[in-house]
């Protein structure tokens with residue numbers, strides 16, 4: 001279904017509710033530049049580290065697109081676990097996993113409540129940005145503590161620039177991208193307002209610092225388009 005959520009005036013903050021879930025795949029494809037390429041790269045890098053019986057967790061799995069693609073592309077037989085606290089998203093995830101014949105354990109819970117037991121790979125694309133900063137640092141520490149040694153954390157985030165001029169130019173460039181995807185200026189401004197204080201982006205450097213502070217031995221950007229970045233972090 002085509003995303004028309006912000007064609008009307010907003011009455012509340014952005015939420016991953018039934019309305020958003022029903023158009024979410026289209027929303028991501030048209031709102032995150034190179035979303036498919038970012039997903040392809042996350043999966044290819046992930047597969048380099050995975051072997052049979054490894055445990056893979058997707059934090060904020062939404063409709064399970066990434067885990068389904070991962071299972072199609074990785075040779076290894078994996079234990080796939082998707083976590084999300086939106087039942088509307090998980091309903092779609094269950095249907096899609098069934099349709100593609102992929103076995104995924106889907107858990108409806110807050111990311112802070114989960115034990116990421118035996119994790120070899122933790123994925124989290126465009127989800128940390130929705131976690132309040134103090135809680136975000138705690139969650140990243142938990143992710144680090146849960147990973148086996150040699151484990152990997154791959155995540156993507158919307159990012160800001162610490163240079164205010166460059167930041168404004170990046171936002172303008174991003175809005176041009178949204179327009180090219182068919183969103184009107186009204187839809188763009190409605191969504192910007194709805195996301196205010198809900199999506200809290202860090203700079204690329206702040207993201208890397210958060211990861212290294214949690215204990216990871218290495219973190220770098222494997223993909224970036226203006227204000228969207230994908231990172232890989234390694235636990236020694």
Ligand SMILES: C[S@@+](CC[C@H](N)C(=O)[O-])C[C@H]1O[C@@H](n2cnc3c(N)ncnc32)[C@H](O)[C@@H]1O
Nearest residue numbers: 016060061062084085086110111125126127130
């Ligand atoms: C932008 S979407 C993630 C997109 C998804 N990773 C993908 O690539 O298809 C963020 C997801 O995180 C979930 N989420 C946000 N905060 C959460 C929390 N505290 N606990 C569990 N899920 C959360 C939302 O319900 C939403 O489905």
Ligand SMILES: O=C(O)C(=O)C[C@]1(C(=O)O)C=C[C@@H](O)C=C1
Nearest residue numbers: 027028031032126158191192195
């Ligand atoms: O920042 C925006 O305006 C976006 O639309 C980006 C973004 C994201 O980065 O997750 C925000 C909410 C939706 O989950 C889809 C895309």
